[in-house]
Amino acid sequence: MFQSTQPLPPASDPRGLRPAGPASHxxxxxxxxxxxxxxxxxxxxxxxxxxxxxxxxxxxxxxxxxxxxxxxxxxxxxxxxxxxxxxxxxxxxxxxxxxxxxxxxxxxxxxxxxxxxxxxxxxxxxxxxxxxxxxxxxxxxxxxxxxxxxxxxxxGARAALLPELAGQAAYRVSPGVNLGGLTMPTVLSSCVARLRRQTHNLREIADWPGISREGAMRLLNALYLQSALIVSRSHPAATNEGWEGYGPR
Structure with missing residues (x-):
């Protein structure tokens, strides 16, 4: 359903995921x-x-x-x-x-x-x-x-793109995907409709009415987790905006 995971740091990396020893309580x-x-x-x-x-x-x-x-x-x-x-x-x-x-x-x-x-x-x-x-x-x-x-x-708390979506990229909603049953205000529904018709980069999406940079990143994350997003690295519209990992500015 998703692309394979890229090479990552060793499992001994001490960034907060560490073994839990025997619990005394x-x-x-x-x-x-x-x-x-x-x-x-x-x-x-x-x-x-x-x-x-x-x-x-x-x-x-x-x-x-x-x-x-x-x-x-x-x-x-x-x-x-x-x-x-x-x-x-x-x-x-x-x-x-x-x-x-x-x-x-x-x-x-x-x-x-x-x-x-x-x-x-x-x-x-x-x-x-x-x-x-x-x-x-x-x-x-x-x-x-x-x-x-x-x-x-x-x-939720995350306002930045997931790593799978960041970098040189353009985005489009997968044809025929069913997003029924999801809470979608009119602004988001309009964005999804545009992404069904044409591929856009992050800057273009962020400039649409009612959508901010943070809103664009959140929407792309949400679509990705519904298996509803096509991420293109070679499309002519693909860009690397340089701020996809940092949340709102």
Whole structure:
């Protein structure tokens, strides 16, 4: 679904993903930003290691979601949200997510303040009975993954392009892709329509009415995580704006 991961730093890189030793009490297992090195696949771990922690903050939720989706690995992500801690589990192969609170409530919260405490493989899986999920998914804590990826990309903490999208590039929405069921204000809907018709670079998108540089990067991240984005490095419109990794200016 996504392009392969590029060569990355060694797994011994000490940028916040480090082994968790035997826990003497429950709090030890939730070391800030830590991940069990022996529980994640090496390729997923290397993917997560690409992201520098900024100003001592924990890794952003979008980075972890993107890595899990790229590697189709079920993950249990322990989060610190405003006023609470909770676990968000993603199941990319099933297109489902599980949350300890109603997903609609989680998405309505201040996603920019959500921080990742801990990441490990998800041990459980969604029910295989599609009828049961359709009828009781909400009450069981399950919901579609796509709206979660969309909302976190648009309103979460990360305001810069994911590495797969940065650099010399131009963008277009994949023909025929179905984005139904996603919350899309008129401004975003108009941008998506334009990207369906023609390939554009980041600067052009940022100059459209109602879209800022940050908004353009967030929209591209959101489309990418829906497998809805074509990234062209050789298209005549491809440019490298030099600010794609830094968020708003």
């Amino acid at each position: 429950a709090g030890d297992a939730l070391d800030s930003g830590a991940t069990h090195l022996n529980s994640l696949s090496p390729s997923l771990l290397q993917d997560l290691m690409r992201f520098e922690k900024r100003d001592g903050d924990r890794r952003e939720l979008l980075e972890v979601l993107a890595a899990g989706v790229r590697h189709t690995q079920p993950l249990a992500i322990r989060l610190e949200a405003p006023g609470q801690e909770l676990t968000l589990s993603i199941y990319p192969s099933d297109g489902m997510v599980h949350c300890q609170q109603p997903v609609a409530e989680f998405l309505a919260s201040d996603l920019a303040r959500v921080q990742v405490l801990h990441v490990q493989p998800a041990l459980s899986r969604p029910p295989r009975d599609a009828t049961l999920l359709a009828r009781m998914g909400d009450s069981l804590g399950y919901a579609p993954l796509a709206p979660v990826l969309w909302a976190v990309a648009l309103t």
